[in-house]
Amino acid sequence: MRGFTPRIIAIASLLAAVPLSSAYAVHRHRVEPGGMSVEARAVLDQLQGVKQGIVEAMDAKAITPEQEHDLMMRADSIHRSATGGGAYQSLLGQIERLDQQLQTDSGGGTYIGDGADGGYYPNG
Secondary structure: OOOHHHHHHHHHHHHHHHHHHHHHHHHHOOEOOOOOEHHHHHHHHHHHHHHHHHHHHHHOOOOOHHHHHHHHHHHHHHHHHHHOOOOHHHHHHHHHHHHHHHHHHOOOOOEEOOOOOOOOEEOO
16 A cells, blocks of 8 residues: 555546646636637727727817828737737737827827926927
């Protein structure tokens, strides 16, 4: 019976570790039914909102056609990176900067100063 104890402990340890490693693998590679990772879908959803903002700013004539073209080119570049499996935190940062640029170009950016010197100044 002593000969079986180390073997039983080894097998039990192995069997206990298998479900944990499977759960970790599933967590690290979450994929939606369409075959796209959850992280990529979140990036693309955020990007879609910014693209909609660009279109609305152009329709409202808040930005020039050149600014619209530049912003859309940057958005398309981010889109290609997201579908290629880029670093999602970095992509979200790029989307944030693109959104801030849209706000600045359209006159709706964050302003600093209290107006005491005659005006407010865009931050960025």
